[in-house]
Amino acid sequence: MSKYQAYSEYKDSGEEWLGMVPKNWDVIQIKHLSTVRRGASPRPIDDTKYFDDSGEYAWTRIADVTASDVYLTKAPQRLSALGSSLSVKLEPGSLFLSIAGSVGKPCITRIKACIHDGFVYFPELKIPSKFLFYVFAGEQAYKGLGKFGTQLNLNTDTVGGIKIGCTENRQLQQIVNFLDHETAKIDTLIEKQQQLIKLLKEKRQAVISHAVTKGLNPDAPIKDSGVEWLGEVPEHWVVAQLKFNTLEMQTGPFGSQLHAEDYVVDGIPLINPAHMIDGKIIPDQRVTVDNETHERLKRHKLSQGEIIFARRGELGRCAIVTKNEEDWLCGTGSLKAKLNARLIPKYSYLLITSDGVISELSLESKGSTMDNLNTETLGRVRLPVPPVTEQNAILKYVATVSGKYKSLISNAEAAIGLMKERRTALISAAVTGKIDVRGFQIESSNTSMEATA
Template identity: 35%
Template structure:
């Protein structure tokens, strides 16, 4: 057994093909003998509002909002279901997708959720939390859910109450839960460190590229005041024109909806199709008839850079001959000498330009950057050979930092896989933890 953990000495057939063999001494009971559904309602609606998610289990809704949840709050919470600490809360539409968990809080939850309370003589809530969120159980939930498509699947309480629950002794349940609390906390801490490393690497990469395209590669080069607050000093020998003077054309795309037709090979793209320096075309990309393409096609060539100017501002791509027409949220910039479009791409990624965009955008929920703001932006223009050197340097820095970031991302994936495997092995009896004790250090 990997990781230094040993299996139980003996196993027996659980009698459930989906569950497989279980350690001798463990038993299975139908859910209704382990927990009961409770349907207590709030009379005032003043209790703490809780939310359940596949990602984090049960949390106060205010914390959930901070992690990306955007559920609207009802005007009144009267009639919401009461939930006590150690109750199991389940979103019946997402049980198959880990949309359930044991609550660590007293509060109230949506009336659409189901709440269950464990029999303390049979189940240790923390063990149950780990068990019922394993892929073994959520996969079984999916087979029991009713509905035609995934988004319509529902696991009703009466069905859930018939699920076979795997039960070691209460003492073992407590030990397993304590072991997983300890080990998952260690893994989570390592994941957090890797995530912080990724943030630092991205910040460093951004700083290195920003410095290269605004200060150059020669630390001894004489500098001059650019006269632009957001730009600061630039090398004395660099040009600093407005972008419109080193481009042949700047514009945006179609301000209406084109005619769509599948299978033509001609695409309609907007700012959200621009990603990591390229136009991203996928299965959901909209295609248009050839006639529509020729009607709305804008002359783009190997001098063209693209940038999103509506919604998410600053997504970038180089045009490489793709058969596309642009929407209004995509701005095209056709460069002319002496401005190299690859240097412009790096410049547009800089912190300095980002600050400029922040001062120029309009809108509160959907940001918009005007074409005039793009045209009037001051742009650093080093001599052409220096631009090429900076482009090469930025490309190499991108590659090196990208490799380090990829290593950290892969490390996180491996740690998450390890976490999942460890939880599953512990709660299903693949490893024997009866003698485990929490380390003192």
């Protein structure tokens, strides 16, 4: 923050999170700036009689606020007149704060909204609401509040007892103007980095998909694969249904084979779709069985080199079984396949997670409300099968390319992390008076800004 000047004189606020504040600032509890009230919910909260698409007020959930950085601009449901009468209604421009879930997350609504009892709001705020928003957005207000830092839920007394630094509203609004302008610049840079990451991931996937479906030799003779999504492939490649390149396909246990009471903690893991993350198997020690159940379900044991698939939901989601996961069990929501020697597991994984195969799986899948994969559907999927030597060469190339893209993506992610840290630090410095922005003004060119004493 060396770019910005400090106030000429400071005093001890007596609050750990505030530290030293400008001499002419007051240190005031939030409850003396506004009453702090809690939202309210109709009960039971999910009863359909409380919802009506024609309702005037939107129903706000913790998830809606978590997804919003500053403003609530839409909500998925609207409350009926009955539901609205049992809820707290906020008008556009109102500040509210999450006290459950994403504890301490502030938000300002731009729509007419109803909030439940997981939020508190400030109906009579004597200072600019956006200033108090930034107090919470800076995150430092939570320090020194034992309850705030250690328990999941807050209450109106805890929030009302938070002490903040205050000065006249004109100067507080100047701080808000400064932070609006400066954080917008940082947010723009963050968005550009996020777009870059998205493009890098798309480019990496495109390069990988081209390699595994077209090979590495652009001059190789080609032929029509007979598969719409695949197009032309090298002439010497075989195009075959997956079932002709597997030794076995097996769905996980279902029905009476496995009951809820069979689950134990810290036993032998069952692998369901939620445990397949980026091609790796991440077990949940709460989704396990004991040795007796494991032996009873031994036909569902996993072996090194097998591929385990999600049977429902996100088709194409799969993972390679390594030695570490041997003898774990294929879960109810999964399907496993043992490949023959013509297909290398890592190469198969790259093919199966490509957009083309996922599209074909979706078309072939069964289920009226969601995609549902079975051994027959999976077995019908047509894949290009190069010679094993070429598969190895392609995997080596993909590893090199992926490494380069991974490095670029990591750099962009690190840059985002630094910018977010700077954003938080800037907000904290401004709302606690560590920097003096009284002379801030947006230059006419609207391209730069300086903060002076």
